[in-house]
Amino acid sequence: MTAPQIVVMGVAGCGKTSVAHAISQITGARLGEADELHPPSNIDKMSRGIPLTDDDRGPWLEDIARWLADGAEAxxxxxxxxxxxxxxxxxxxxxxxxxxxxxHLRADRNLIAGRMNARTDHFMPTSLLDSQFSILERLRPGEIGIELEAVQTPADLARAALDASGLHTDQDRPTFIGGPA
Ligand SMILES: Nc1ncnc2c1ncn2[C@@H]1O[C@H](COP(=O)(O)OP(=O)(O)O)[C@@H](O)[C@H]1O
Ligand SMILES: O=C(O)[C@H](O)[C@@H](O)[C@H](O)[C@H](O)COP(=O)(O)O
Known part of the structure; x- marks a missing residue:
């Protein structure tokens, strides 16, 4: 059986971790955090306020693809x-x-900067937000997914994402049923 996978995406501070956590809480889905798969050199670079390059992100993205594929296949x-x-x-x-x-969680730059500034326990400096927005490419036709304005609570955003995905949860069995897989 191939199991569905959700990627919560967007610029730093948009709420990815919070919404992914809420989706996992609702569904029982395995929760992942791509920041934890970065090599230390990438974390060090971002911590010093230097944006990552495509080359920096290459092996990291391969690792995340493997995480997704392994889960799907299992x-x-x-x-x-x-x-x-x-x-x-x-x-x-x-x-x-x-x-x-x-x-894709979208929000106004100032809203996100405010959230990042209030966050004290994270390596990512708010100064990198402009570089994040400058390379951001929205989902294009043919890509399966949805954009949500990241202004509701993480729990409401999680429910909206699940509704849009066509993935449902069985209240008695906290796992995805149905969906595009
Ligand atoms: N929907 C939301 N409404 C209000 N605050 C939020 C929301 N989502 C996230 N936050 C807060 O904003 C900050 C960044 O959220 P986080 O989930 O870490 O984002 P990301 O993983 O995209 O960097 C955190 O302090 C978090 O508590
Ligand atoms: O590709 C990148 O430039 C990074 O992955 C970056 O987008 C990510 O957002 C940081 O790791 C900060 O972590 P948060 O997204 O949790 O703020």
Missing amino acids: GIPGVIACSALKRRYRDVLRSGGAPIFFV
Whole structure:
């Protein structure tokens, strides 16, 4: 059985981790955090306020594609928070063969900067937000997913994402049923 996978995407601070966590809470899906798959060199670079390059992101994206494909093949539904800012990055994530539904959380730059400034326990400086927005490519026709304005609570956004995905949860069995897989 191929299990569906959700990638919650968007610029730093848009709420990916919070919404992915809420989706996992509702569905029981395996929760992933792409930041934890970055090599230390990438974390070090971002911590120093230097944007990552495509080359920096290459092996990291391959690792995330593997995480998604392994879950899909093992029949384990998953949800992972991953910036996935460019179309070609999302192509790498899809290349592993996992059926992926993308949830793009969009919000005004000032709103996100405010949230990032209030966050004290994170390596990502707010100064990198402009570079994140400058390379961001929205989902294009043919890409399976949805854009959501990231202004509701994470729980409401999670429910909206699940409604849009066609993935449902069985209240008695907290796992995805149905969906595009
Ligand atoms: N929908 C939301 N409404 C209000 N605050 C939020 C929302 N989503 C996230 N936050 C807060 O904004 C900050 C960034 O959220 P986070 O989930 O870490 O984003 P990301 O994973 O995209 O960097 C956190 O302090 C979080 O508590
Ligand atoms: O591709 C990138 O430039 C990074 O993955 C970046 O987009 C990511 O957002 C950071 O790792 C910060 O982590 P948060 O997204 O959790 O703020």
